[in-house]
Amino acid sequence: MHPAGYRAGREMSKRMRMDTVPDLVSDNSDTDDDMSNYTYESAYVHNYTEINSERTQILNLVVQIVSETISLRHGTSQASLQRFIQRILERSGMGMTGFLRGIAILQRSTSSEGIFQQILYSMMLSNGLPQDYNGWSRISGISSNRLQAEVHAFASQLGDLAVDDEQVWKLNQSIKSEVLNLEQLEKIGVFYRHFETVEEVDVVAKERNYKNRDEIVLSEATFPGGPQALQAKLEVFYKEHLHEDEEIRYILDGEGYFDVRDDNDRWIRAKLTKGDLLILPAGIYHRFTLSSSKYVKALRLFKDEPKWVALDRGTDQAESSFSRTEYLRSVSVN
């Protein structure tokens, strides 16, 4: 049996999904005036600014619904819950699976407000039920024994959560695939995340064993050699190319476009703005250009010494490179 608030939450979730999600999905055409300068083999181009704003709208809706249902269930103030959940989402990046999972559990919990907020928060960070109570305890400030007891108490209340998990998973998948299109990027080995702080980038760098980094600033005012030298550099970046290594870029300021080839050799355009991180796998064809603001400042991450060698499409070097062969193999397996 689901408690009334829980059922109401599910009804509202369904309503949200059916009534509002399709309206929020744009037709993917890019109307940015920068685009008029470029010819595209196909109009299959995604503007990540649009996608980010859709994501924000979806998240706002989710936050509203979730705070309504939790407030019904726990009798807490909706406004403060909304602020709290917003903070969690901002601090945890996307984490929608963890978020929705956490919500499903919390909608059934009988814990006090303080505890459930902490647990919700921790769930966001650990993306599901925690493995490491000590780490969780550090994050939440609750003793690990108490946390473990809380989680076990939750778990015993969960009953048929498996079914709910599936619902949550489906909702999450459809939001992700229809709105964020991260799956499409994942399919071609591209990793995209939005991080508010460089510390979050550090975690990714550590995981991947990246020891070096530098900053690149592309702007007419500061580029060594002046505007002409910048123009020449941009021409190199905009020539379709690949690298023998992964390319990791984190935008510190300004904005720019990375275009990547999908598995049908069509361009996907990712507009990156401050806080966006993009990882391009070795061997993928891509190119980069500035937007009309003509300014970007980005972190470039390297495993060892800074290295930037571009192999242009159409050359033997690129087509028969090890990274290209490996990349094609990896996408055909996926």
Ligand SMILES: CSCCC(=O)/C(O)=C/O
């Ligand atoms: C925003 S970083 C500039 C572009 C770049 O570094 C690169 O490698 C493009 O392929």
Ligand SMILES: [Fe+2]
């Ligand atoms: Fe590149």
Ligand code: NI
């Ligand atoms: Ni941001």
